[in-house]
Amino acid sequence: MEFVLGIDKGTSVVKAVVFDEAGAARGQAQRRVGVLSPRPGWHEEDPDQTWDLTAAVIREAIAGAGIEAKDIKGVGISGHMGGAWLIDGEGRPTRNAICWPDERAQPEQMEIERAGKMREIFAISGNGLMPGITAMLLGWLSKHEPQTVAGTRHVLCAKDYLRFRLTGDIGTDPSDVSFVPGDIDARGFSNHVLDLCGASAWIEKLPSIQPSEAIAGTVTRMAAEQTGLAEGTPVVTGLGDACANALGVGALSPGAALTVLGTSCLNSLVTAGPDRAPEGLGFLFSMPGGHYVRILPNTSGxxxxxxxxxxxxxxxxxxxxxxxxxxxxxxxxxxxxxxxxxxxxxxxxxxxxxxxxxxxxxxxxxxxxxxxxxxxxxxxxxxxxxxxxxxxxxxxxxxxxxxTLTGGGARSPFWAQLFADVLGLPIETVSAEESGAFGVAMLAGVATGVWKDLDEAAGCNRVTARYEPDAQxxxxxxxxxxxxxxxxxxxxxxxxxxxxxxxxxxxxx
The missing domain is CATH 3.30.420.40 (ATPase, nucleotide binding domain)
Known part of the structure; x- marks a missing residue:
């Protein structure tokens, strides 16, 4: 039997899940993430503490699965998107990590709106702005913490920081670049968008971009000692959580739709191309396989x-x-x-x-x-x-x-039926409850030969319940x-x- 590990670094909780080759969760663990609010509206984390929590849940998930570390063929990491995880040339954090719910850059965002630049940014990126996205936070730091700019060598997102701690690899993937935001058509960073957000000083500090499904590195000896993983275990680049959840429920083809009942409710539709409609609203992220996911979120989920x-x-x-x-x-x-x-x-x-x-x-x-x-x-x-x-x-x-409904709320038959009645749509739930972790585990499994391709991996999922809307x-x-x-x-x-x-x-x- 072969196994893969999926790590899902959420806004509130970090999880690790060991999946077998049939897609079943064999061992899992989670810990709540410590949120720091040094000022009202700020949402930060201690990166070292978050890594310690991640290492702990990996150890617990492996122990819970009752397997040896060498049986894990590959690791994938999903993380909440946006925010800023900053490290120096030695890999040390230069300040607390800032996460996407952070509000400090709201005045700067309002200035961009008043200057009429929002449409230009959306035309390039397919994404609307919010205070906690990476470019807005980097612009705020340029204005308020120039010492942080000077001391930082690399700008990472949440999953990229954890992968760095596992492998020493510095990089990111197209999905997280989408929410910087970047150039959605080029699937890369946009210097112009960064400039419009006041973040041009950071351009040389951005990481290289690697395919989400590529093996980005292997577990180092130090990380092996901390996590219980075997040294040399392959780790794929990974995905932002919105895209990982889509993969994890089997939403691989254009037209597939899902809602993740998380901190934000991510209402997602897979598209063949970079569909920006409705203009100026929501998010548009790059997916593996050349597809995209169009998301209109309820930020209050x-x-x-x-x-x-x-x-x-x-x-x-x-x-x-x-x-x-x-x-x-x-x-x-x-x-x-x-x-x-x-x-x-x-x-x-x-x-x-x-x-x-x-x-x-x-x-x-x-x-x-x-x-x-x-x-x-x-x-x-x-x-x-x-x-x-x-x-x-x-x-x-x-x-x-x-x-398809996923996330913690999807476990409630009452709520699932309520979604069906309110939306007038059949609602399905699937067997992969930890869809974010399974989505990146799918990438790791395909990269290491556990599954032939994503379609075979997605076939491990099954519909566990279907709720039809009541006409009246x-x-x-x-x-x-x-x-x-x-x-x-x-x-x-x-x-x-x-x-x-x-x-x-x-x-x-």
Missing amino acids: TIAFDWFLDRFGAPLTADGKPDFTALAAQAASAPIGSQGVIFIPYVNGSGVLAPFHDAQARGGFFGTGSHTTYDHLLRSVYEGLCFATRDCFDAMTTRPRTL RSADYDDWFGLYQDARDVYRRYSARRAALKTGLEVVV
Whole structure:
């Protein structure tokens, strides 16, 4: 039996999963990532601590699989995109890593918008801006931390930093370059976009670009001692998490669609070419095989759900964690439309990127009254995230025939059926629950001969459940969705007024 290892460095959690040649998860482990907020709106990590956590989950996953390290034929790494992981010529971090939810560059982004440069950037990259993307952060650092610019030799993304710690390799892949953002047609960096973002001082510090599926290096002796992997194990370049999730659920061909219920809900459609429609919105990333993935994200995905549970409480399991089965039952007990409550799920400090771009947009509950209960509010959160997902897919030029749902929320039959009813689409879930880790494990397996090609690797996946939309519920939700759209437009106007009244409340200059 042959095995591959997939590492998924998420915003909140780092995971390692050992897969066998049938695609089954044989051992896995995860640890929560420590988030540092030295100032309001900042989102940083200690790179050394994140590496220690990664090494720990690799050791635990191998032990859980009950195999020897030499049985692992290859390693793939997926990581959240954007941000900036900076190292000097000796490989030491020059500052804390900055991750994509970071808001510090919001004033600089607003300046770019006021200067009318957004359309030019989108025309080159196929990507809208947000404060936490790499180019915006590098521009901010040029302005506020010139000493960091001087001391840095290499700019990396999250997965690239972990691969460096495993192999000593300095490089990145076309998917992460897409979110710098780069030149989507050339599948490379764009000096002009970096210049427009005030980041021209960093151009010589950008890494070389290697194919996502290429063997970029092998596990060093030091990394082997730290992780329990065998020295010399091949490691592929890897993928940004959005693309890894698409591979991991088998979305290989144009027209395949998926939604990842993660910190952001990534609503993705695989395309044959660099389709930029709708213009000026969302993301467009390079995929292996010459394809692309068009993404219109809800930047407030499960972060909105976590916010609700943190503020309003939740039934708990015996080990003190939220009881999601009980939560789903409570939400199911409330009627369609949550007794008139609409939740606008714009709680992410970065604002909204799709189906419109508004860095100031914030949300809230609309329609509460003396009759409103916890269960009504809870169901409205489930519904609000479904409405936000439909809002994004409705803005795309191609309507998918089915939608694959992945991420933690996909394990909830109640929520999956709710997605089917709200979107009016069949919803499928697949056996590869850790789709990001499996996506890069597929690359590692193909590179090392475990599988012939990606199609054979994707064949390990199977549909575990299919949820058909109920015609009457879908018709009812059409009306509620219309009210949701009206309410979110009103909240956008409130958000603009709020920003004018509360200048500096959330933005750090």
